[in-house]
Amino acid sequence: xxxxxxxxxxxxxxxxxxxxxxxxxxxxxESIRQVALSTAQETQSAIETAHSAFKEWSKFSPxxxxxxxxxxxxxxxxxxxxxxRLISEEHGKVYSDAVGELTRGLEVVEFACGIPHLQxxxxxxxxxxxxxxxxxxxxxxVCVGITPFNFPAMVSMWMFPIALATGNTFVLKPSEKDPxxxxxxxxxxxxxxxxxxxxxxxxxxxxxxxxxxSDSRVQAVSFVGSTPxxxxxxxxxxxxxxxxxALGGAKNHSVLMPDADMDMAVNAITGAAFGAxxxxxxxxxxxxxxxxxxxDRLIEKLRQQIDNITVGVGVREGRENDMGPVISEQHKAKxxxxxxxxxxxxxxxxxxxxxxxxxxxxxxxxVGPTLFDHVTPEMxxxxxxxxxxxxxxxxxxxxxxxxQLINHHQYGNGAAIFTRDGExxxxxSENVQAGMVGINxxxxxxxxxxxxxxxxxxxxxxxxxxxxxxxxxxxxxxxxTSRWPASVRLEHHDxxxxxxxxx
Numbered sequence: 332x333x334x335x336x337x338x339x340x341x342x343x344x345x346x347x348x349x350x351x352x353x354x355x356x357x358x359x360x361e362s363i364r365q366v367a368l369s370t371a372q373e374t375q376s377a378i379e380t381a382h383s384a385f386k387e388w389s390k391f392s393p394x395x396x397x398x399x400x401x402x403x404x405x406x407x408x409x410x411x412x413x414x415x416r417l418i419s420e421e422h423g424k425v426y427s428d429a430v431g432e433l434t435r436g437l438e439v440v441e442f443a444c445g446i447p448h449l450q451x452x453x454x455x456x457x458x459x460x461x462x463x464x465x466x467x468x469x470x471x472x473v474c475v476g477i478t479p480f481n482f483p484a485m486v487s488m489w490m491f492p493i494a495l496a497t498g499n500t501f502v503l504k505p506s507e508k509d510p511x512x513x514x515x516x517x518x519x520x521x522x523x524x525x526x527x528x529x530x531x532x533x534x535x536x537x538x539x540x541x542x543x544x545s546d547s548r549v550q551a552v553s554f555v556g557s558t559p560x561x562x563x564x565x566x567x568x569x570x571x572x573x574x575x576x577a578l579g580g581a582k583n584h585s586v587l588m589p590d591a592d593m594d595m596a597v598n599a600i601t602g603a604a605f606g607a608x609x610x611x612x613x614x615x616x617x618x619x620x621x622x623x624x625x626x627d628r629l630i631e632k633l634r635q636q637i638d639n640i641t642v643g644v645g646v647r648e649g650r651e652n653d654m655g656p657v658i659s660e661q662h663k664a665k666x667x668x669x670x671x672x673x674x675x676x677x678x679x680x681x682x683x684x685x686x687x688x689x690x691x692x693x694x695x696x697x698v699g700p701t702l703f704d705h706v707t708p709e710m711x712x713x714x715x716x717x718x719x720x721x722x723x724x725x726x727x728x729x730x731x732x733x734x735q736l737i738n739h740h741q742y743g744n745g746a747a748i749f750t751r752d753g754e755x756x757x758x759x760s761e762n763v764q765a766g767m768v769g770i771n772x773x774x775x776x777x778x779x780x781x782x783x784x785x786x787x788x789x790x791x792x793x794x795x796x797x798x799x800x801x802x803x804x805x806x807x808x809x810x811x812t813s814r815w816p817a818s819v820r821l822e823h824h825d826x827x828x829x830x831x832x833x834x
Contacts, residue, residue: 335366335510337373337534338517340380341527346373346534352507357423357656358644360694364421366510369535374542377531381473381500382548384528389470389498393447396496402523403492404440407433414515418484419645421509423655423696424607426646436488438779439797443492449802450497462814468806470498471550471574475543477564478513479556480506480658481610481718487513489783490553491530493801495520499551502531504543508658510534544568551805553796554578555612557716558742558788565791576792576804578784580716581744584617585773586733586759589625591749595771597632599749600722603773605640605700608657609720612789613745613767613774617706617713617723619733626726630681630704633722637682637700643689656696657719663696666719670701673712673723679704684720708736716742730755738764743786745775766790 335354336343346367353362388396407414415429422429452466476490483505491501505513513532520530533539543549544567552568554561558579568575585603587596603615620626643652657663667685674680684699698719706713706723713723727733737746747769748759756770766785769775777783777798784795794800 333364335364335514335534337369337377338514338532339377341521354421354510355659356420357658358692358695360696364511366507366534368507369533369539371538371542374533374535374539375546377502377533378473378546378548380528381502381531384526385472385500388500388526388529393450396498397444397446399524400440400444400492400496403520404437404444406519406523407437410519414484414512416646417511417515421511422480422483423658424645425652425655427651428607432482432485436485439488440492442779442797443496446496450806462812464810464812467809467811469809471805471807472499473549474499474501474551474805475549476501476503477540477554478505480508483509483512484516486555487516489796493797494805495529497802497805499805500529502533502543504533504535504539507534507536545571549573561791576794576796578790578796579788580742581612581785581789582617582716582740582742583613583615583745584619584737585615585747585749586619586621586730587625587629588621588730588748588750588755590751592751593628593632596749597629597636599773601633601636604722605654605720608654608698610657610718613776615747615773616717616721617725619725619727619736621727621730621733623726626724630724633702634681637702640700642687642697642699644692654720657698660696663698666698666717666721669712669717669721673703673710676710678706678710678712734759734762741788744789745785747773747775
């Protein structure tokens with residue numbers, strides 16, 4: 332069976348670890364590859380390699396670094412079909428969704444190609460008599476990315492393109508559930524001309540993660556995953572003196588107003604709730620329907636949409652399926668447990684995705700679209716992130732109740748509103764306690780030149796990912812204030828022991 336290796340110092344290196352994990356095709360339930368869970372010593376070797384490469388790479392001009400990323404962008408485009416099929420095989424998502432993932436990652440690469448402009452710093456002349464000030468945005472050193480299974484290409488590309496562009500070196504620790512794409516990205520970076528050792532991949536689990544969080548040579552850590560792990564990563568990395576951005580879980584709400592374009596809203600909600608089998612941190616998992624009439628109209632149209640959703644293998648000939656499987660048998664069981672709890676706590680189960688089977692793929696990890704009505708805020712399916720194709724409808728009497736529910740929830744990743752009224756939309760965008768807001772947009776993921784990140788327990792750390800926050804995260808500011816004497820023949824200047832001022 333093929334073994335997924337580490338990529339360290341420009342070479343594929345097998346692990347000596349005795350601990351391994353199987354990589355499964357979620358559509359078939361078959362193990363297709365094996366990945367070694369790297370030892371602490373192997374993880375330290377990757378850090379040392381990146382640390383050694385930093386001195387030379389950090390001195391590359393921003394323009395030279397950008398040219399390598401331009402080549403990497405072209406190679407991503409040339410290899411898109413192959414990479415998307417690989418993502419679909421290991422993750423399970425349908426092919427077009429895998430292409431979309433690569434496209435959104437590619438947009439961050441395009442943004443990072445502008446680093447000669449983004450890393451210019453600032454300059455002020457004559458802040459005092461004969462005194463100038465300018466700032467330098469300098470790289471940190473070795474940076475680390477720890478990424479989740481749901482977007483194995485896109486999330487890593489939220490991180491390393493900007494880290495590399497700003498002059499840092501990088502160690503990527505991907506999810507052990509779909510690790511192959513990480514090595515393929517490393518090979519393409521090498522083909523684009525990235526010097527060996529600048530970008531490294533370590534396969535592994537918590538043993539590798541703990542080394543990455545504690546090693547003194549690591550300067551910064553980027554993480555995306557569940558909230559409990561995000562909090563652990565942030566706390567541990569911060570305790571070891573590293574800057575950290577740790578993006579956690581979500582429970583994204585949408586408010587459906589009575590005046591909304593119902594057909595447009597239903598189409599948007601259906602795709603946002605069930606696309607990628609709900610395994611998105613920006614999945615729309617709760618609809619706050621304002622008024623019973625609005626809820627009833629929504630349910631009628633949603634049931635029609637759900638009846639037409641096709642679930643199956645991610646890559647097939649002819650018409651593509653709308654949904655693929657979830658990532659693992661364990662995750663399938665967890666989603667079904669949530670559905671069980673919703674029924675037990677009194678929610679009305681309108682569409683049941685448990686026990687879903689696809690002909691010819693009976694051992695696949697499939698969960699069908701699931702729809703609950705009359706969900707209330709104290710229920711587990713409302714409080715917690717399910718990370719599966721489960722949509723909850725909460726009936727509320729008015730807009731203000733809907734807004735209050737969103738703002739009181741522990742998560743604040745994304746929120747959306749469907750309405751034709753500009754004043755309501757404007758109030759919502761100003762007052763909702765969420766980091767990303769959609770107005771008649773169900774999945775308000777910002778473009779790469781803006782920054783992605785939530786509020787509350789959806790993020791730990793002060794800076795979001797990509798966009799201007801990404802550049803700030805991967806650089807440290809140094810401000811230089813300078814005065815050049817007019818002539819060495821000037822009279823000797825006496826020492827001053829007062830607070831320096833620039834008058």
